[in-house]
Amino acid sequence: MLKVQWRFMLWCESALWISSGVVMQGYDVVAGGQLAALPQFQKKFGHLQTDGSYLIPAHYLSAWNSITPACEIISSFIFVPLLERFGRKPGILVAAFISVGGIFLQQLADNWKVHLAGRGINGIAVGMMFTISPLWVGETCQPELRGFFLCFFNTSIVFGQFAMLDFQVTALTILTPQCRQWWLPVVSMYTFPIILLSGWLFFPESPYWLIRQGKIAKSRESLKVVYGINDVSFYDLEINRMQEEIRVTRLLHGDLDSNHHWRICGINFSAEVDCFRGTNLRRTLTAIFAASAQQMIGASFVIGYATYFLKLIGINDYFNASVALYVLMLLASMAAFPLTEIVGRRSLIVGSQFVLCFLLLLIGIMGCIPNRTKASTGIIAFIYVWAIIYQISIGATGFVLASEIATMRLRGATQGMVTISNAIWGLIMQFTIPYMINPDTGNLGGKVGFIFLGTGLMAAIGGFFLFPETKGISPEKLDELFFHKVKPRHFKQKAKETPHIAIGEVKADTNGVNF
Numbered sequence: 306m307l308k309v310q311w312r313f314m315l316w317c318e319s320a321l322w323i324s325s326g327v328v329m330q331g332y333d334v335v336a337g338g339q340l341a342a343l344p345q346f347q348k349k350f351g352h353l354q355t356d357g358s359y360l361i362p363a364h365y366l367s368a369w370n371s372i373t374p375a376c377e378i379i380s381s382f383i384f385v386p387l388l389e390r391f392g393r394k395p396g397i398l399v400a401a402f403i404s405v406g407g408i409f410l411q412q413l414a415d416n417w418k419v420h421l422a423g424r425g426i427n428g429i430a431v432g433m434m435f436t437i438s439p440l441w442v443g444e445t446c447q448p449e450l451r452g453f454f455l456c457f458f459n460t461s462i463v464f465g466q467f468a469m470l471d472f473q474v475t476a477l478t479i480l481t482p483q484c485r486q487w488w489l490p491v492v493s494m495y496t497f498p499i500i501l502l503s504g505w506l507f508f509p510e511s512p513y514w515l516i517r518q519g520k521i522a523k524s525r526e527s528l529k530v531v532y533g534i535n536d537v538s539f540y541d542l543e544i545n546r547m548q549e550e551i552r553v554t555r556l557l558h559g560d561l562d563s564n565h566h567w568r569i570c571g572i573n574f575s576a577e578v579d580c581f582r583g584t585n586l587r588r589t590l591t592a593i594f595a596a597s598a599q600q601m602i603g604a605s606f607v608i609g610y611a612t613y614f615l616k617l618i619g620i621n622d623y624f625n626a627s628v629a630l631y632v633l634m635l636l637a638s639m640a641a642f643p644l645t646e647i648v649g650r651r652s653l654i655v656g657s658q659f660v661l662c663f664l665l666l667l668i669g670i671m672g673c674i675p676n677r678t679k680a681s682t683g684i685i686a687f688i689y690v691w692a693i694i695y696q697i698s699i700g701a702t703g704f705v706l707a708s709e710i711a712t713m714r715l716r717g718a719t720q721g722m723v724t725i726s727n728a729i730w731g732l733i734m735q736f737t738i739p740y741m742i743n744p745d746t747g748n749l750g751g752k753v754g755f756i757f758l759g760t761g762l763m764a765a766i767g768g769f770f771l772f773p774e775t776k777g778i779s780p781e782k783l784d785e786l787f788f789h790k791v792k793p794r795h796f797k798q799k800a801k802e803t804p805h806i807a808i809g810e811v812k813a814d815t816n817g818v819n820f
Contacts, residue, residue, distance in 0.1 A: 312533040313446070314454075329404065329497040330431045332465035333373055333424070341366055342612045342623070346487035350417045363743040365417050370735035372425040377432030377728035384433050385721030389576060392518075393441050394510045396433055401501040404430035408494045427494070434501075436724045440717050443708045444513035445531055447543075452645045452705050452776065459701040460638040466608060467631040468493075513713075516547050550713050550780065576718035580711075584787045588710050591771045591793070592719050593726040595654075595707040598699055598764035600730035602661050603757035606738055607688055607695070608634075614742055618681045618750050626685060630692055634700075637693045641701035649776040650706045651794070657698030658765035664691040665758040672751020684751045699768075709775045712784065769794070 340346045341361050351359035388396060407427030414420035439458050446454050509531050515524035521544065528540050580589040606614070611630055615623040644653060668687045674680040711719035740746045741753045749756075773793035775783065778800050791799045 309534070313531050328461045328465035328468070329427075329494070330435050330462055330465065332468060332494060332497070333427060333431055340487055340490060342616055343487050343490075349487065350420065360745060363739040363746045366739035366743065367736045368421050369417075369424055370739070371732050372421055373428035373431060374728035374731035374735060376425045376428030377435065378725050378732070380429040380432040381436055381721050381724045381728065385436060385718060385724075386577065388437070388440070388717050388721075389514075392510050392514050393437050394505070394508060396437055397501055397508065398505055400430040400433040400437070401498040401505070403427075403433075404498040404501075405495065408491065408498070411491050411494075412488065430498075432724060432728065435727075436717075436721050439704060439708050440720045441511050443716060443720075444511045451709065452650070453642055455705040455708050456638070456641050456645050456701045458704045459641070459696070460635070463631070463634050463638045463696065463700075467628075467635055512543070513547050513551075516544065517551055576715055577721070580715055580718050580722055584790075585712065585715060588712065588787060589715075589719055589722055591773070592707040592710045592723050594764075594767055594771050595699075595703045595710070596723045596727040597730050598658065598768055599703050600727065600734050601757075601764040602658060602695070602699065602761040603665060603691070603754075604695065604700065605731060605734035606753060606757060607692055610738055610742065611688070615685065617742055617744065618684060619677050620681055620685060630689060633689060634692045634696045637696035638701050641697050644697060645702050645705055646776065649774050649797070650702050650709075651772050651774040651797075653698045653702045654706070654772055655765075655769050657694050658761070658768055660694055661691055661698075662758055662761040662765055664694070665754040665761055668751050668754030669758060670751075670754075672749065672754060680751060699764075706772060706775060710773070710783070713780055773797075 344359075347359040347361055350365060351361040354360050384396065404427050407423045407425070407430065410423030410426060411420055412423075414423060438461075439455060442454050442458070443451060507530070509527040510523070512524040512527040512531070515521075515527060524544060524547075525540050528543055532539070534540075579585055612623055612627040615626050620626050641653070664687050668684055668691070671680045671683040671687065674683075707723045708716070708720065738753075741749050741756060747753075771793055773786070773796035775796070778786070778796065782800055786796055786799060789799075
């Protein structure tokens with residue numbers, strides 16, 4: 306199937322086109338914590354200490370790392386309704402130009418506030434692409450490969466994190482101390498908007514969105530660009546499939562475009578409102594929780610601050626240790642591609658979250674050991690194991706579940722809510738972590754594991770009750786299961802047992818109740 310759809314894979318992943326914006330998100334997440342470990346960056350923005358070293362204050366780090374998710378929240382709230390009005394493609398162009406402006410400010414920054422402004426502006430672009438990328442893949446991809454390609458979404462983030470670290474190692478080993486070592490990682494960020502701009506003219510608009518707008522001919526042309534298959538019947542089948550999904554969705558839930566009650570300045574916000582009505586509320590909260598659980602269980606700490614944290618706890622070769630960590634995470638996230646279709650979404654996530662909590666407990670215990678050398682060795686070992694399990698489970702599969710759980714009609718709005726909620730948790734974590742680990746504030750060391758153990762247990766317990774198994778279940782069947790209020794942990798069994806409900810029966814039974 307992948308051999309036949311090689312062109313679709315090219316647009317999604319191989320050329321890093323639609324995923325380049327997601328790579329940028331991973332790159333940016335790591336940037337704040339990792340740049341802080343570069344000596345020239347510390348000298349540029351830090352304060353001179355009595356021992357001759359430079360220390361970047363915790364409130365600098367907190368501001369730099371929290372400004373991006375804060376701007377993601379604002380941009381997603383404004384931008385998502387515009388996606389339904391203008392389509393997916395124009396937003397990519399806007400995001401690319403905004404990103405260039407943000408990177409330019411970071412490059413020329415003479416003080417920490419200018420660097421902060423640059424990160425904030427780039428954060429707007431990150432929020433836009435973080436919403437568009439999974440939405441376009443989910444709408445365009447054939448159902449049988451949706452889980453596979455949405456797993457690529459997480460791998461793109463990890464690849465961005467690894468690339469950021471690689472540029473830092475290069476800066477340390479090649480550039481002399483007199484050079485601005487931190488310029489190389491910052492300037493390298495231009496790669497992402499350049500990729501987006503270079504292929505934008507040829508990029509196909511979402512065929513699903515075009516069909517919803519009644520532009521069938523343009524949708525067919527878009528599908529030809531996406532797949533490049535010389536078979537007319539293939540495109541007929543794809544268009545018929547999308548038309549049927551849209552027809553059934555409109556019959557069950559009505560037409561968003563006909564709702565004028567929630568229009569503000571000509572922009573229709575009815576999809577965002579409908580996300581929190583009826584059974585849609587349960588689906589939206591599940592999607593939000595699937596993304597939030599990643600932050601609650603410690604992703605920002607392990608991934609965003611790995612290099613800086615390892616340096617603080619006394620790991621001498623902290624950069625190489627970080628490189629090994631990101632290589633392991635990249636390989637683990639790739640292992641999730643087949644596992645998500647073989648094992649399933651819920652099966653990968655639920656049990657693994659409790660294992661991750663146990664590892665956080667062990668990291669916290671190691672942080673209490675007086676012998677710093679032995680404790681540091683144990684902490685880094687547990688971090689490695691944590692990272693592998695995280696990437697195979699909630700790290701990769703959480704995005705799949707969050708995308709699949711929404712109704713087709715509300716997928717764009719739900720993805721926006723996921724981006725916003727993920728950014729809110731990122732804002733909380735990125736703001737507080739520097740105060741937890743920095744020597745001039747909390748200086749918790751490995752004991753920070755206890756903090757994330759608390760939030761991680763909430764994520765694990767909540768996931769047990771909220772996360773359904775969506776593997777092999779069609780959108781129509783998901784509608785039925787949510788309509789019947791089946792418990793998420795019983796979805797797989799009930800999907801086989803529950804007979805299909807005719808559309809007319811559902812319409813009569815709901816009697817105006819919103820899904």
